[in-house]
Amino acid sequence: MIAFRKAQGAPLRLRLTVASELTGVDIASSLRSDLGAAWPLAVTVEDPASAGVFELDAGVNARALPEGRLWFDIRFTRAGLVVQTLTFGLFLLDDLDGANAALIARAGYAGRGAVEGRVYITAEGEMLDQICARELGSDALAPQVLDAHPRLAELGPIYPAGLALFLPSADRLAPTTTQRITLWGRA
Incomplete structure (x- = not known):
C-alpha cells in the first residue's frame, strides 16, 4: 500500500x-x-x-x-x-491544511474574526460521541459536529484512523437542552 x-x-x-x-x-x-x-x-x-x-x-x-x-x-x-x-x-x-480549511468553511464556523477551534485526527475505532465528550466536554454536542460534516455519517459510527474533524471550541457551539421523557410524562 x-x-x-x-x-x-x-x-x-x-x-x-x-x-x-x-x-x-x-x-x-x-x-x-x-x-x-x-x-x-x-x-x-x-x-x-x-x-x-x-x-x-x-x-x-x-x-x-x-x-x-x-x-x-x-x-x-x-x-x-x-x-x-x-x-x-x-x-x-x-493535504491537511487544505482539507481543514475546507471543513471549516463548509461547517460555517467562521465568524467575523478568526476561527476558534481545532482539527482533531481520529484514532482507529473512535466514535463521535466519545470524541465530543473527551474533547468538547459533552457528548450532547455530537449532533452539531455531525451536522457540520455532512458525509461523516456515511462512515458509520466507528471511525478509521486518520480522519480529520474540525472541532470548534465548545463555547462556539449552541448549548443543547435535553428534555427527559419517562413512561409517565416529562421529568
Whole structure:
C-alpha cells in the first residue's frame, strides 16, 4: 500500500517503472474504490525502448477522488493479449491544511474574526460521541459536529484512523437542552 498526500484539487500523477521495455505494449489503467466507483487514468509511456518508464495521470478526475484507500489496476497488452496485470493499493491523503480549511468553511464556523477551534485526527475505532465528550466536554454536542460534516455519517459510527474533524471550541457551539421523557410524562 502506497501512502500519497496531495492538496485538494491538485493533479494526481504517478511515474512508474517496469523492468522491461514497453515497445509494442499497450497500457490501460484505472483507479477504483472499495465501493466500486472507478476513474480512468491516462497513460503516457516516456520511451518505449528504454527502461519502461510510464506515467499515470488522473487528469480532471483528480478533483473527484475520495480520500482513503483506492486501488490501481494496470493491464499490459501486446497484440491484443494480456501479458501482465498489476493491482496495488494507494492510500490517498488530502493535504491537511487544505482539507481543514475546507471543513471549516463548509461547517460555517467562521465568524467575523478568526476561527476558534481545532482539527482533531481520529484514532482507529473512535466514535463521535466519545470524541465530543473527551474533547468538547459533552457528548450532547455530537449532533452539531455531525451536522457540520455532512458525509461523516456515511462512515458509520466507528471511525478509521486518520480522519480529520474540525472541532470548534465548545463555547462556539449552541448549548443543547435535553428534555427527559419517562413512561409517565416529562421529568
